[in-house]
Amino acid sequence: MSGPFFGDDQPEPDERPAAIPDHARERLAGVAAGRVPFTSTLSANAFAALRGADIQPLCQVMGSSVYHVGWQITGWGRLNALRNQGYGTYRPDGSRPGIDRTTGLPLRLSWYGTPQELRTLGAAYNDARDRALARLSQEARLAGADAVVDVEVVQHPFGGRRDVIEFRAMGTAVRAPGLRGDAGPAFVNLTGQDVGVLLRGGQRPVGLVTATSAYLGTASLDTVIELRSLTGKRWRNFEYAEFADAWAYARNRALMHMRAQASDLGADGIIGIRWTQETREQDIEDSDYRFPGLIYVVHAIGTAIAGPAADGTPDVYTVMPMADRPGTQEAS
């Protein structure tokens, strides 16, 4: 299935990844050869925790990608025109119902109330992030690293334009033979201290998993008709089940993507999942009705881990910190 909205536009393989500048290569080669002192933004505590786990920092590494979203985020209003041309009649499973043979009308009203995945929009975020991470991986390899810790993935609109997004991934490349994965350096979005704690718990981080998914939810025709009626739903409590559905589909799709990535990394599980969600109103106008609609763009990131299934946990002692907590001492 393809098209401006529901397309599955995957980039051509030869487009990626862009080359790393020559001077960066030289610097990283110096790091790999051990000719230069290590550099890191690690705090003294994080550094000590990593050294305690026999992990040696090498240098800061970065990967970035500025990406143009093929379908402009501000252009959703065109959905109406496209739908009238038949684009909107796709069902979520990819089939296209086409024309009703008895009435000769497009079977389009069944479309409303069913969550629609906005694949082009989701794919833009996923591809941009993959490119940034691929460059991070390339830098880490050049530096001779086994893993990158304290990885932070930042995402924001670029230069004030809503249709251009920037992804930047930064972290500290480290030498840690125990963390190296089959496919290259492992990305770990944990602080040095957390890496230390996790390893002491008999578990090890195997990689970073992350996904974006985008869904459009619209009110069903029944809801719209009821809302129009003066005695109907307008004054009453009710659930917009259509929107809750779209939300749940978006979250699920992101989780499933992350599970697939974790599975490829040979992980036992994913911890520390963090969500961010963008919600935009997108009403869709018909010649007769106005369908309230919502677009959910859901980003998720987590840490894939592996380790023994049981009894790997260390002893835990309770302590009572004797320092005053902030705010407990009166100002004098």
Add this chain to the structure above:
Amino acid sequence: MSYDPNSLEGVPDDARTRLAQNRAGLFTSDLSVREFLLVKQAGFEPLGLVVGSSIYHIGFQFSNPMENAEMTVLTQAMYHARELAMTRMEQEADSLGADGIVAVRLDVGRYEWGDDLAEFIAIGTAVKHREGQLHRAPNGRPFTSDLSGQDFWTLLAAGYRPVGMVMGSCVYHVAHQGLGSFMRKVGRNVEMENYTQALYDARELAMERMQSEAQEVEAEGVVGVQLHERSHGWGSHMIEFFAIGTAVIPISDEHTIASPTLVLPMDG
């Protein structure tokens, strides 16, 4: 919504596929590293991230500007929508065969443009006891707890276990001040009794409802109660008091933990 542990009503097809994958291994969770290790140490295995949501249209109710009164339509909306989100989350946990859900977060979001729309989200990590001890709530539902992994560990070490999140809500209209009352108070230091009374009433109703929910699950008490006063964009005279906490029951007669070691952090 009556509760059926085998029901997946309202849980989308995609989620069923995901839950089936979770059952096959590879858990997902939003626990931090430390929470994850402590939950394991307490004898539980995380099974999967479970979520529930409800996007809710809140009805309309006329309020007399001069009257202190509970807005029952709005209270019911807040209750029902939270119940829907929590129940969906619990159903997901059930389908994983979980004993309960830890580190639950219950959020209410409002949309800037939709005065009458609210989004309720419940997210937590479904867990199962490794030795197969049943930790469900007396009503057969998975237990729920909004305690962090650290607090969960400490609670179990102290001989208690969570049975369920209990909550109480009350949406209340605080009366406006009449002209007569305004004139009597001009230039004087005086308590606004009307307002004080309204806040008391609303808070009392919310606390009472939370307490009766705790009684329903046969709890010994409620820990970690948080009391929120919010207006959810309804304007200054409409407030929601929302009380939420974790109901606990004893699992042993011994309730003293090993005396904590006193430490003085040197990083200040």
